[in-house]
Amino acid sequence: MNGTLEHVVKQSFIYSYLLSQPFAAYVDAYPALQNKILQEAEQLQYGEHGESVRILQHKLSKLSYYDDQIDGELGILTEHALKKFQKDYGMSITGEADSETIHAIIKAEKKRKIRQIEKMSETIYPGMHSEDVKIIQDTLKYFGYYEGEIDGIYGPLTQKALEVAEEEHDLELTKGVTQASLQAMYQKDKDVKVKEDVEPQSASTTKKKIKNVQVKSQDYSGVIQTAKALIGTPYVWGGTAPGGFDCSGFIQYVYETQSVTVPRTVSDMWNFASGVSKPSVGDLVFFETYKPGPSHMGIYIGDGKFIHAGESRGVEISALNNSYWKDKYLGAKRVSN
Structure with a gap:
């Protein structure tokens, strides 16, 4: 048996073997065969789970689009990572891994490998x-x-x-x-031809697109009005309804009234939203309070103030330059509608 035939047989065996093994057993071992598994999925969408989703999350993580647990569940954070990738590569922003998106992810990974060479x-x-x-x-x-x-x-x-x-x-x-x-x-490699160029769009093009999105769809008036209407609602640990909120439950509820789905926890929201240099009305502001990293959040309403569900007085408006919040401020991020 010559080397080529041996390798083909070996790959076929490994491919069958991978499908029966835990993801951790082959996560970094056989990327080309992972590509085959991913391409055979053809389309992955919100709510799906399994090995194909794990491979998708792993590749998005390697490309710096996904920064969360690789759990095989295509949830909000994976969907958001797909949207960021699709936006950067000038594709239709669906949050689904269709064959075009999967193909582009594999090509992007190969381009990164070639840059190492x-x-x-x-x-x-x-x-x-x-x-x-x-x-x-x-x-x-x-x-x-x-x-x-x-x-x-x-x-x-x-x-x-x-x-x-x-x-x-x-x-x-x-x-x-x-x-x-x-x-x-x-x-x-017959699997994907790298000569078909795949690169993120230029900075100027990306900025232009972001600007257009902000003009056409970034209207936070409903978010602010709903948030202000809830002032005085008591703080309840784990609360997600008008009977009582914790800080992230308050944010999630307010956004859901505007048909925008966001993650449940502060840390997930920190990873989900896009960083901005300074907050604008409707942006989220984050603080490091009882543990390292983001642990509290609110909605910026302008004039140096933000609305949030605080433990002492429930939903209230506070100032960013307040000595307590100023020392704990981590930064601002934006949720795109």
Whole structure:
């Protein structure tokens, strides 16, 4: 059995094996086979769960769009991560992982891998021990050729993996690995053609789009009116209704009256919303109170004030420059309608 056939059989076996294993067993081991699992899902939408969603969350995390637990549940935070990715790459913003979005995520991941290859400084030969060898091993592992530890040592395992890759891709790899030969592996991969460019839109285009969204849909008057109408509502730990609110329950309730779904907890809301340099009316303001990190929040209403559900007096309006809140202020974030 030659190297190529051996690798094809091995991949088929591994693919069947992965489907029966816990996600943690292969999370970083076989990205190319993860791509196959993800593409076979075709479309993932809110409320779905399973291994395909775990892989989706993992890839979005690697691309810095998702920063929460990889739990296999396509909930609010995963949906929001998909929307951010779709907006950055000029796609229809649906929050669903359709075939186009899945294809774009895989291409974006490969582009990131190729950028790592561009950091290589020299041709690599057997016996070398360097950061460049780690890049080679990472590339080989992506395609399932390399099973060892990414340790930067060009030993027998790395050599064997290069031999199989060389035969399958018809590239010269064992006589000296270069940037060009590794990049060609991604470009030859029949799963996704990297030469089809995939890049986030330019900063100027993104800013223009954000501005248009704000003009057309960012109207927080209903949010502010509803929030002010609830002044005096008592504070209740875990409260999510007008009979009593905690700080995040208050925010969630107010936004839901405007048909905007947001996460339940302060920390999830911090990850969900987009950061802004200074608050505008309707933005969320966050504070570090009883534990490290964001633990309290309110809605900015202008003139240096915010409305929130405080433990002492319930829903009330407070000033950001109050000595207590000023010292605990973490920053402002924005929820897009």
